[in-house]
Amino acid sequence: MAELRFEGVRKDYGEVRALRGFDLEVADGEFLVLVGPSGCGKSTALRTAAGLEEVTEGSIHIGDRNVTDVRPAERNVSMVFQSYALFPHLSVEENIGFGLRARGVKAGRARVKVLEAAELVGCEKLLDRKPFQLSGGERQRVALARALVREPDVHLLDEPLSNLDAQLRVYMRAELKKLHQSVGATMVYVTHDQVEALTLGDRVAVLNQGILQQLGPPDDVYRRPANRFVAGFIGSPAMNFFPGERVDGSLHAGPFVFEGRPNLPERVEVGVRPEHIQVDEGDEGAPAEVQVVEMAGNETYLHLQADKSLVLARVGADVRPEVGSTVRIRANPADAYLFDAETGETLT
Amino acid sequence: MKSNKWRHLPAALLAVVFLLPLYFMLSGSLRQAGLPPPRTPELLPSPLAWGNYERAFELVDLPRYTLNSLFVVAFAVPLTLLTASWAGFAMARLSRRPAGALVALSLIALMVPLTALLVPRFTIFKELGLINTYVPLIAPAIMGTSPFYVLLFYWSFKRIPPELFETARLEGLGPLATWWRVAMPLVRPVTVAVAVLCFVFTWGNFLDPLIYLFDQEKFTVPLGLRALSTLDRTNFPLLLAGSVAATAPVILAFIYVQRYFLQEFRGAGWLGR
Amino acid sequence: MLRDRERREYAVMLAPYLIGIAVLIAIPALVTFALALTEYDLIRSPRFVGLQNFRDLWDDEIFRTSVRNSLMFILFAVPLRLLGAVAFALLLHRKFRGVGAYRTSAYLPTVVPDVAYALLWLWIINPLYGPLNLALDAIGGPTPSWLTDPRAAQWAVIIMSLFVIGEGFIVAMATRQGIPGELYELGDVEGASPLFMFWRLTLPLMAPTLLLLMFRDTIFSFQANFVPALLVTGGGPAPYATTYLPLFIYRNGFEYLRYGYASAATLVMFGLTALIVYLQWRIVKRWRHAFVV
Numbered sequence: 001m002a003e004l005r006f007e008g009v010r011k012d013y014g015e016v017r018a019l020r021g022f023d024l025e026v027a028d029g030e031f032l033v034l035v036g037p038s039g040c041g042k043s044t045a046l047r048t049a050a051g052l053e054e055v056t057e058g059s060i061h062i063g064d065r066n067v068t069d070v071r072p073a074e075r076n077v078s079m080v081f082q083s084y085a086l087f088p089h090l091s092v093e094e095n096i097g098f099g100l101r102a103r104g105v106k107a108g109r110a111r112v113k114v115l116e117a118a119e120l121v122g123c124e125k126l127l128d129r130k131p132f133q134l135s136g137g138e139r140q141r142v143a144l145a146r147a148l149v150r151e152p153d154v155h156l157l158d159e160p161l162s163n164l165d166a167q168l169r170v171y172m173r174a175e176l177k178k179l180h181q182s183v184g185a186t187m188v189y190v191t192h193d194q195v196e197a198l199t200l201g202d203r204v205a206v207l208n209q210g211i212l213q214q215l216g217p218p219d220d221v222y223r224r225p226a227n228r229f230v231a232g233f234i235g236s237p238a239m240n241f242f243p244g245e246r247v248d249g250s251l252h253a254g255p256f257v258f259e260g261r262p263n264l265p266e267r268v269e270v271g272v273r274p275e276h277i278q279v280d281e282g283d284e285g286a287p288a289e290v291q292v293v294e295m296a297g298n299e300t301y302l303h304l305q306a307d308k309s310l311v312l313a314r315v316g317a318d319v320r321p322e323v324g325s326t327v328r329i330r331a332n333p334a335d336a337y338l339f340d341a342e343t344g345e346t347l348t
Numbered sequence: 349m350k351s352n353k354w355r356h357l358p359a360a361l362l363a364v365v366f367l368l369p370l371y372f373m374l375s376g377s378l379r380q381a382g383l384p385p386p387r388t389p390e391l392l393p394s395p396l397a398w399g400n401y402e403r404a405f406e407l408v409d410l411p412r413y414t415l416n417s418l419f420v421v422a423f424a425v426p427l428t429l430l431t432a433s434w435a436g437f438a439m440a441r442l443s444r445r446p447a448g449a450l451v452a453l454s455l456i457a458l459m460v461p462l463t464a465l466l467v468p469r470f471t472i473f474k475e476l477g478l479i480n481t482y483v484p485l486i487a488p489a490i491m492g493t494s495p496f497y498v499l500l501f502y503w504s505f506k507r508i509p510p511e512l513f514e515t516a517r518l519e520g521l522g523p524l525a526t527w528w529r530v531a532m533p534l535v536r537p538v539t540v541a542v543a544v545l546c547f548v549f550t551w552g553n554f555l556d557p558l559i560y561l562f563d564q565e566k567f568t569v570p571l572g573l574r575a576l577s578t579l580d581r582t583n584f585p586l587l588l589a590g591s592v593a594a595t596a597p598v599i600l601a602f603i604y605v606q607r608y609f610l611q612e613f614r615g616a617g618w619l620g621r
Numbered sequence: 622m623l624r625d626r627e628r629r630e631y632a633v634m635l636a637p638y639l640i641g642i643a644v645l646i647a648i649p650a651l652v653t654f655a656l657a658l659t660e661y662d663l664i665r666s667p668r669f670v671g672l673q674n675f676r677d678l679w680d681d682e683i684f685r686t687s688v689r690n691s692l693m694f695i696l697f698a699v700p701l702r703l704l705g706a707v708a709f710a711l712l713l714h715r716k717f718r719g720v721g722a723y724r725t726s727a728y729l730p731t732v733v734p735d736v737a738y739a740l741l742w743l744w745i746i747n748p749l750y751g752p753l754n755l756a757l758d759a760i761g762g763p764t765p766s767w768l769t770d771p772r773a774a775q776w777a778v779i780i781m782s783l784f785v786i787g788e789g790f791i792v793a794m795a796t797r798q799g800i801p802g803e804l805y806e807l808g809d810v811e812g813a814s815p816l817f818m819f820w821r822l823t824l825p826l827m828a829p830t831l832l833l834l835m836f837r838d839t840i841f842s843f844q845a846n847f848v849p850a851l852l853v854t855g856g857g858p859a860p861y862a863t864t865y866l867p868l869f870i871y872r873n874g875f876e877y878l879r880y881g882y883a884s885a886a887t888l889v890m891f892g893l894t895a896l897i898v899y900l901q902w903r904i905v906k907r908w909r910h911a912f913v914v
């Protein structure tokens with residue numbers, strides 16, 4: 001086990017800047033998630049860590065070794081691909097033991113280690129099968145076992161759950177977390193799904209357009225987003241945004257009016273999470289017309305049109321106004337996030 | 349990341365080796381006939397004897413033969429594209445069992461050597477009174493010239509998502525209309541490739557014209573070239589000049605379209621994705 | 622679930638191909654069988670002679686030589702050609718600068734019409750003036766008389782066949798490109814050497830295609846040497862050093878007008894082809910079981 005460190009890593013593909021000035025330290029034994037939209041550079045970061053891509057600038061360190069110029073084979077890392085990359089003509093056992101055999105480990109000893117790894121992930125009964133005989137979840141486990149068997153310093157996982165159906169994904173998430181807890185390995189996990197990021201990571205790194213936006217525990221990233229991008233990306237359904245307008249002494253944001261806060265820059269953007277919007281049929285608050293009612297089991301999403309703004313509110317299952325009816329919405333100023341309209345930085 | 353630097357040298361060497369014969373053909377054709385060979389290697393002979401080309405065209409009616417070859421090609425290539433793509437399309441759209449049987453049939457037919465069929469085919473055409481015509485030369489085009497082309501189309505059509513065809517079907521398009529409006533536009537690179545392959549094959553076809561054509565004026569380019577070689581067996585510059593004239597059209601056509609042909613493709617599916 | 626109209630249209634689309642195969646391949650094949658039992662010179666009607674043709678073939682020294690020559694050619698040409706196609710495919714399957722030009726160069730000799738190709742080589746291997754011997758002489762090597770020495774002539778024909786590997790190269794390259802790149806990246810991370818990856822990944826996954834190529838090439842090589850034999854070496858030097866089966870068949874059929882005899886030889890050639898392909902298949906099958914990763 002070892003720590004992984006990116007120092008000032010930049011990766012360009014010709015004109016395209018996939019990764020810019022990337023600094024990140026993954027602690028020994030930590031489960032760190034890289035999350036962001038497509039093209040944000042998360043996979044690039046992972047691949048540079050693996051050595052599958054060369055960095056344009058900067059350095060990569062594993063433990064106390066500078067591995068920037070070291071070949072992937074010698075970095076002592078493992079990689080799990082989104083497509084699992086199982087060798088179609090080899091059995092499960094041969095797939096798991098591939099790296100061991102490639103490094104000259106004798107057959108007998110390899111078999112022992114393969115069995116251990118297979119038992120860890122729960123695929124010890126599949127050793128004789130070929131990949132085409134396995135289900136998606138089973139292939140995933142085999143890919144994991146292969147990564148574990150060599151006991152590398154760092155595990156790199158590139159969207160390993162993206163190819164699974166929704167229910168299986170939830171199940172495997174828990175399995176992965178249990179695995180990490182029992183093995184205690186350093187894991188760097190890439191995903192575009194922010195739910196996965198929040199549930200799996202010890203810490204979450206949010207990326208956008210090659211730049212690290214925020215690094216911190218899931219709670220921090222959710223409750224204290226560093227900028228507008230993180231605030232809008234993390235959390236589902238997404239945060240509501242309104243341009244802020246200062247009128248007399250108060251701040252008008254869409255249908256809401258917040259008192260006080262005189263010391264604000266000229267242009268602000270205000271964000272309110274759907275769950276922080278109070279909806280009722282009384283007299284207090286701004287009027288809003290109910291356009292769509294989405295019933296999601298134990299909660300309800302209301303799509304509301306309040307004057308010029310579209311608002312999405314998350315309410316309890318028992319709140320079911322009629323479509324077309326008018327309700328009142330309110331928000332607590334303490335729940336509102338303020339962002340500099342120019343830079344996107346969160347204002348405290 | 350894979351470094352490709354080390355590939356350049358061996359690739360370049362092999363390319364040079366493989367281009368050597370063509371280079372020899374060109375340089376040999378420009379030598380003055382009758383002169384002893386140079387003692388030392390030279391890139392291009394001096395003086396450049398373009399006269400060889402003149403003489404080749406004088407001795408043998410190469411322009412006429414070129415026209416004859418073009419005539420055959422003009423029929424064979426479009427006909428091949430039609431029948432091969434038709435068959436390939438039908439095979440791609442049929443259900444598993446019949447399609448599988450047809451593919452197997454194609455593979456077996458592909459394995460049958462052409463020389464094995466020379467004699468009986470000749471007999472058949474003789475009985476039909478079609479000797480000394482171009483019909484036997486164009487006839488293979490009716491079946492797509494080669495099962496290989498049919499299979500190429502088959503594999504390419506198979507790679508088109510079936511939803512596209514189903515949508516067409518819902519819109520009321522029959523198989524022929526679907527083939528023309530939906531399938532063919534999606535496999536342009538393959539169509540080009542088959543056209544070129546067929547062109548190369550038909551143009552250079554020596555065996556069939558050899559056994560079917562007797563009138564000199566009907567000769568195609570390969571036969572004309574052979575006639576040239578019997579007229580002046582040892583005049584290599586002359587023969588090579590004729591060879592260059594015979595080869596140039598196909599080489600040029602090939603170089604022009606090779607980008608469709610030699611691009612990256614996964615399992616014979618050139619869908620430009 | 623096809624409606625009648627659809628069924629009809631598919632039938633129309635398949636008809637030319639199927640009719641063509643029947644008329645141009647299936648029926649001629651059957652005719653060969655029939656003709657092999659006759660004596661036929663195209664002028665008089667065929668005369669049934671039973672198995673006499675085969676008995677004559679058995680005694681025919683030239684025929685036996687042809688069979689030997691063809692087998693020898695296959696023995697050398699097929700592996701070498703396959704090797705060449707695979708080498709090119711592995712070298713040129715990735716995109717790098719100029720790869721298009723290299724690929725074109727590999728394919729270009731295949732495009733040359735057979736006759737021009739033959740005349741070209743007639744020139745190249747000319748013992749006195751041809752570039753090959755001139756080059757060999759310049760580097761102090763041997764300068765065999767390609768056209769008058771039997772062994773040399775056979776090698777000349779083999780060498781000629783090594784440059785026309787265009788189609789095999791394309792198929793091998795397509796196969797190699799069909800292997801997902803991630804598998805190689807995984808090999809990198811797992812520490813597998815390039816040689817290890819070649820033996821354990823590339824070769825096994827390319828094997829089925831290579832097998833098909835080998836079969837096709839064997840069949841093709843039984844006839845590929847026809848034009849060279851006809852135009853370059855003329856079947857010589859004596860006695861019949863480069864007379865291969867196709868040339869034998871052609872001569873007996875179209876020059877000596879013994880079509881029945883030629884058909885019988887054709888059947889033998891076909892039988893030999895099938896036999897060799899079958900043997901190859903058996904050998905590879907056995908080898909594959911031993912080749913466990």
